[in-house]
Amino acid sequence: MICDECGKNSATVHLTKIVNGQKNEVHLCEECAKKNKDFDFESPFSIHHFLSGLLDNVQDEPMKVNYNTIEKCENCDMSYSEFKQSGRFGCSECYKQFNNRLGPLFKQIHGHEKHTGKVPKRAGGEIRIKKEIENLKKKLDMAVKKEEFEKAAELRDKIKELESEVK
Amino acid sequence: MIKWLKGDATDKDVVISSRVRLARNLENIKFPSIMDSEQSMEVIKKVKEAVYDNDMGDFSFYSLKDLNEIDKKVLVEEHLISLSLLETPDKSAFLLRNDYKSTIMINEEDHIRMQVLLPGLDLEKGFDLCNKEDDMLENNLKFAFDEKLGYLTSCPTNVGTGLRASVMLHLPALVMTGQVNRVLQAVNQVGLTVRGLYGEGTDALGNLFQISNQTTLGKSEEEIIKKLKNIVLQIIAKERMSRKGLLNSKKLEIEDKVFRSLGVLKNARILTSKEAMKLLSNVRLGIAMDIINKLDINTINNLMINIQPSSIQKKLNKELTPKDRDIKRADIIREALIN
Ligand SMILES: [Zn+2]
Ligand SMILES: [Zn+2]
Numbered sequence: 001m002i003c004d005e006c007g008k009n010s011a012t013v014h015l016t017k018i019v020n021g022q023k024n025e026v027h028l029c030e031e032c033a034k035k036n037k038d039f040d041f042e043s044p045f046s047i048h049h050f051l052s053g054l055l056d057n058v059q060d061e062p063m064k065v066n067y068n069t070i071e072k073c074e075n076c077d078m079s080y081s082e083f084k085q086s087g088r089f090g091c092s093e094c095y096k097q098f099n100n101r102l103g104p105l106f107k108q109i110h111g112h113e114k115h116t117g118k119v120p121k122r123a124g125g126e127i128r129i130k131k132e133i134e135n136l137k138k139k140l141d142m143a144v145k146k147e148e149f150e151k152a153a154e155l156r157d158k159i160k161e162l163e164s165e166v167k
Numbered sequence: 168m169i170k171w172l173k174g175d176a177t178d179k180d181v182v183i184s185s186r187v188r189l190a191r192n193l194e195n196i197k198f199p200s201i202m203d204s205e206q207s208m209e210v211i212k213k214v215k216e217a218v219y220d221n222d223m224g225d226f227s228f229y230s231l232k233d234l235n236e237i238d239k240k241v242l243v244e245e246h247l248i249s250l251s252l253l254e255t256p257d258k259s260a261f262l263l264r265n266d267y268k269s270t271i272m273i274n275e276e277d278h279i280r281m282q283v284l285l286p287g288l289d290l291e292k293g294f295d296l297c298n299k300e301d302d303m304l305e306n307n308l309k310f311a312f313d314e315k316l317g318y319l320t321s322c323p324t325n326v327g328t329g330l331r332a333s334v335m336l337h338l339p340a341l342v343m344t345g346q347v348n349r350v351l352q353a354v355n356q357v358g359l360t361v362r363g364l365y366g367e368g369t370d371a372l373g374n375l376f377q378i379s380n381q382t383t384l385g386k387s388e389e390e391i392i393k394k395l396k397n398i399v400l401q402i403i404a405k406e407r408m409s410r411k412g413l414l415n416s417k418k419l420e421i422e423d424k425v426f427r428s429l430g431v432l433k434n435a436r437i438l439t440s441k442e443a444m445k446l447l448s449n450v451r452l453g454i455a456m457d458i459i460n461k462l463d464i465n466t467i468n469n470l471m472i473n474i475q476p477s478s479i480q481k482k483l484n485k486e487l488t489p490k491d492r493d494i495k496r497a498d499i500i501r502e503a504l505i506n
Contacts, residue, residue: 092311092319112385115317117328
């Protein structure tokens, strides 16, 4: 078999790529394979390599012309396609920059798109209190289900108290 | 003696250790994979100051570039720092608390990775300690946080809580009775990750398995810890049941296996890492099942780390060929088991 890329050397590396459910086979010689960004010689099991595979599948909207290459993080200069390739963000601002394309990715990795855990104090008292209320409401539901009425009453008081702080 | 293994621990018959790790990043500063050396110094300085300003306990600071190759690898073998921290020695550093139970890694995959490592099953305490450290660091540092996505991390697999909790389990009876793969598959299906500590599946060296949460977004820290603990408790129960079953049906065979292993460990002059781990696993099982009662289970936990390649070389303070290591490994084990 001859290399798909250079058409000269015989192909020794066979790569199966799945993009949008379409199976794609590529046969390359060693040299061309090393240049191919889809093939990571150094770390074949790298989680990031695996992630970029996921990203190929979450190409949510049809490709716009050059959209990929133009979109760049203003803070760190990383482009969306660079992120796609490495599977790592460049800085915290990248999240804002690529925000509209990331939902499906998080959904695929985590099964969720929304954080419900800890909130740093600095991120503003208000968010913190709102999250705390959400949390207490969950606990309240549990307490009611388990018929722990005393605990439920306590939780209700706490929720009221916190709600008055936000308003 | 490995320092962090010391102290009280629960469920020691099956659990070696519990680890809780939080990933944090500073707002607007490039993540370690693309930062330059000036930025890395800036992050190191900020984190170091935050730790010392807040009186977070007795932490010593180490710069990766100041440590020699063997010392660095010993720290990895002792689970005090991660292998990935070694990848960029010119940019990375860490702070180690003097009881060795807490490490704050700087410029690993994220700007900050703090971990608490405790013997036995103790996830709540691990999280509690880690969480308090996080609160204190927050007094000085502005962490990258998004209202919807939570803590922002270099890799999208850590976003949200940035929490990775894991438990290291010794599951010899489940391996012996051929149940381990079924149990581990079930664990995978409920969204946890399992890997052999050294090696995969039934080939896991020393029958050691690490179970951790796979996802970090959409569940609170408490929920993540609770779920992991719940599953771990079920695995512990299964392992104990298998041990009981073995005692009932194959008492003599198990005793034979345990004492033969102890005999080899006490007498061998050359031991590969693979053979040693296998035999230590049998002896550990024997101690847990009260077949052997003159040895402490902690002695075995320690040996499982001390016989790793770099730890052996550290003890002799020089580089050794694999063959010499096998000889030295047998010496170390004999010495520990005979005294
Ligand atoms: Zn070619
Ligand atoms: Zn960026």
